[in-house]
Amino acid sequence: GAVVSQHPSWVICKSGTSVKIECRSLDFQATTMFWYRQFPKQSLMLMATSNEGSKATYEQGVEKDKFLINHASLTLSTLTVTSAHPEDSSFYICSATDGAETQYFGPGTRLLVL
């Protein structure tokens, strides 16, 4: 099946710093990538939809200036959490699709903001 990678898998940072998370589709071209956030014992919440070469579409309540998304190529999307605060600590997961219905998920990035 399709493989999606994320880097880093773990990140710990100080409050006020910015963190960049990369999402790559390894064996297919991802026309669309999605970014989710998952808090402990909760389900996945969609943050934004990212199409290659265009601006991301953010879900209601997600600050686009805080969560910067760049989808510069068909195999790479990045999420930058700017000025991170402890409440941003979460499990961030990306998914990718080649235009078909199924989304394939990356392994996730656990962010801890001190």
Added chain:
Amino acid sequence: GQNIDQPTEMTATEGAIVQINCTYQTSGFNGLFWYQQHAGEAPTFLSYNVLDGLEEKGRFSSFLSRSKGYSYLLLKELQMKDSASYLCAVLGAAGNKLTFGGGTRVLVKP
């Protein structure tokens, strides 16, 4: 809006069968997915139903009734490694967006 309901937790015995139900009310529908998620890991794809009926794939089967807004995931011959959360997700009519239910934690006991 989107509303997807599934039980929070289920417990079953190794070797047994468990059925996880999912009901949904959504503004658009392009299919329903089931994903498995082990603790601390990302979801892995199990099944996709877009037409009514039962889809069988090994020990896992998924059923869909669009008129009733209802699906279930059936896990047979349970193994300890099946202990995980199972997520029901509906694909909306536009933009390929998935809306997830809260997930059902299944605990398989020896």
